Amino acid sequence: MYDLKYKIWLDSKGKAFGEGPCLLLRGIAETGSLVSAARTLRMSYSQAYNLIKDLERRLGFPLITSKAGGSGGGGSELTPQAKELMDTYEIFSAECHQALLRIFEKHFG
Numbered sequence: 001m002y003d004l005k006y007k008i009w010l011d012s013k014g015k016a017f018g019e020g021p022c023l024l025l026r027g028i029a030e031t032g033s034l035v036s037a038a039r040t041l042r043m044s045y046s047q048a049y050n051l052i053k054d055l056e057r058r059l060g061f062p063l064i065t066s067k068a069g070g071s072g073g074g075g076s077e078l079t080p081q082a083k084e085l086m087d088t089y090e091i092f093s094a095e096c097h098q099a100l101l102r103i104f105e106k107h108f109g
Helices: 019-031 035-042 045-059 081-107
Strands: 014-018 064-067 075-078
Touching: 014 019, 014 045, 019 035, 019 075, 019 081, 035 081, 075 081
Parallel strands: none
Antiparallel strands: 064 075
């Protein structure tokens, strides 16, 4: 029997947004920290930071705002555009998954 495997991403002169970046943004939204989100995904901080900066360049808008650490600690939060992109991508991805499962079942059921 076969299993369905696929990846869906948005492209803008190269991969601009997909599941991995969406998970990173979701982690930032939930923890308020790029460091914590990166750690959860087993990424280094520098990998996560560079990914965010590359995505911002490709997408043309900022994804996070950060405040420096110190006695109160730092943190990161999503911009309104990042929240909208993440939410829309998650809905789109779920709809694609359901549609692909129906098509897969039709042909390989």
